[in-house]
Amino acid sequence: xxxxxxxxxxxxxxxxxxxxxxxxxxxxxxxxxxxxxxxxxxxxxxxxxxxxxxxxxxxxxxxxxxxxxxxxxxxxxxxxxxxxxxxxxxxxxxxxxxxxxxxxxxxxxxxxxxxxxxxxxxxxxxxxxxxxxxxxxxxxxxxxxxxxxxxxxxxxxxxxxxxxxxxxxxxxxxxxxxxxxxxxxxxxxxxxxxxxxxxxxxxxxxxxxxxxxxxxxxxxxxxxxxxxxxxxxxxxxxxxxxxxxxxxxxxxxxxxxxxxxxxxxxxxxxxxxxxxxxxxxxxxxxxxxxxxxxxxxxxxxxxxxxxxxxxxxxxxxxxxxxxxxxxxxxxxxxxxxxxxxxxxxxxxxxxxxxxxxxxxxxxxxxxxxxxxxxxxxxxxxxxxxxxxxx
Numbered sequence: 378x379x380x381x382x383x384x385x386x387x388x389x390x391x392x393x394x395x396x397x398x399x400x401x402x403x404x405x406x407x408x409x410x411x412x413x414x415x416x417x418x419x420x421x422x423x424x425x426x427x428x429x430x431x432x433x434x435x436x437x438x439x440x441x442x443x444x445x446x447x448x449x450x451x452x453x454x455x456x457x458x459x460x461x462x463x464x465x466x467x468x469x470x471x472x473x474x475x476x477x478x479x480x481x482x483x484x485x486x487x488x489x490x491x492x493x494x495x496x497x498x499x500x501x502x503x504x505x506x507x508x509x510x511x512x513x514x515x516x517x518x519x520x521x522x523x524x525x526x527x528x529x530x531x532x533x534x535x536x537x538x539x540x541x542x543x544x545x546x547x548x549x550x551x552x553x554x555x556x557x558x559x560x561x562x563x564x565x566x567x568x569x570x571x572x573x574x575x576x577x578x579x580x581x582x583x584x585x586x587x588x589x590x591x592x593x594x595x596x597x598x599x600x601x602x603x604x605x606x607x608x609x610x611x612x613x614x615x616x617x618x619x620x621x622x623x624x625x626x627x628x629x630x631x632x633x634x635x636x637x638x639x640x641x642x643x644x645x646x647x648x649x650x651x652x653x654x655x656x657x658x659x660x661x662x663x664x665x666x667x668x669x670x671x672x673x674x675x676x677x678x679x680x681x682x683x684x685x686x687x688x689x690x691x692x693x694x695x696x697x698x699x700x701x702x703x704x705x706x707x708x709x710x711x712x713x714x715x716x717x718x719x720x721x722x723x724x725x726x727x728x729x730x731x732x733x734x735x736x737x738x739x740x741x742x743x744x745x746x747x748x749x750x751x752x753x754x755x756x757x758x759x760x761x762x763x764x765x766x767x
Contacts, residue, residue, distance in 0.1 A: 451575040459733040465523035479644035481512040510545035515687035574619035589686035590720040618683035626691040626755040640756035659736035666732040671719035691755030693721025
């Protein structure tokens with residue numbers, strides 16, 4: 378017996394926004410059977426929960442990897458910024474025969490004790506060490522032409538960038554400090570992406586800018602104070618930077634003690650360092666490194682301006698030749714997102730701080746690095762290149 382199938386128009390089912398044509402077949406006995414598509418069954422609640430759980434598990438597995446990859450990219454970009462700064466410094470040294478001065482602050486150490494702040498000190502207008510007697514323009518400011526910012530550099534008055542004189546040597550009828558001049562304000566508030574670490578948000582914060590990192594010795598026995606103070610900005614804060622020059626392991630090396638003087642850095646206040654003076658070798662001496670300002674318990678209070686100061690020391694907030702990390706964690710050799718000494722090296726990267734050496738090479742310095750190693754890397758004439766991770 379043969380089965381005959383006959384195609385005839387069936388009724389139209391309207392659903393899901395489309396038309397379905399049903400087929401009818403006729404069997405020999407006359408019975409008609411309708412063959413059609415049934416509606417697709419949706420996911421059950423249990424299946425939906427399983428799908429969501431699987432997606433969540435995959436996200437938990439891949440998210441750390443994605444974040445790690447992003448941080449790795451940011452860290453690479455940060456080292457590239459340091460490399461560009463190192464190349465600019467090399468160009469400056471090639472053209473002039475010496476590295477730029479660290480900043481245009483005071484050329485010599487001066488006395489500043491806690492007990493005598495009313496006389497010769499940083500804050501007294503009658504003192505020769507009063508901070509507004511100097512420009513404090515940083516080495517980064519002097520590098521603007523090498524950083525392809527020559528047009529910005531040309532707008533600055535000579536009083537802001539002349540290393541031959543202190544600002545107090547200029548006649549200024551207005552009595553304003555150089556940082557209060559209108560043309561200088563325009564430059565100092567310019568945001569410089571090259572001078573910002575991609576892993577940090579210092580440019581979007583509300584911390585206060587400070588002008589300098591200036592040595593101030595109290596005695597000849599090695600005691601010292603490193604002055605890093607905020608300026609009294611009336612309105613706009615100066616644009617920040619995450620990169621500061623290395624003034625040395627102690628406080629720029631400008632010290633009455635001969636042993637400590639050997640630990641001075643390449644970028645010392647008002648000093649011009651020649652390559653031949655770097656007795657430890659350019660490939661073993663830090664030129665500059667990352668800085669995240671002053672942070673205490675996750676709260677940033679101060680940041681460095683790229684235009685003023687921008688100098689730090691290798692020992693951070695630790696006393697000289699001392700390791701107090703276990704007893705007082707706020708005294709860090711290398712700052713992190715919880716604690717950071719304002720004029721020391723530090724970063725938002727987990728596990729390391731970026732540095733550029735005097736030969737232009739960049740390196741990641743582990744947070745496990747021993748303080749003696751950092752001392753050796755920061756000094757130009759300490760005759761030591763000690764490597765230790767103990």
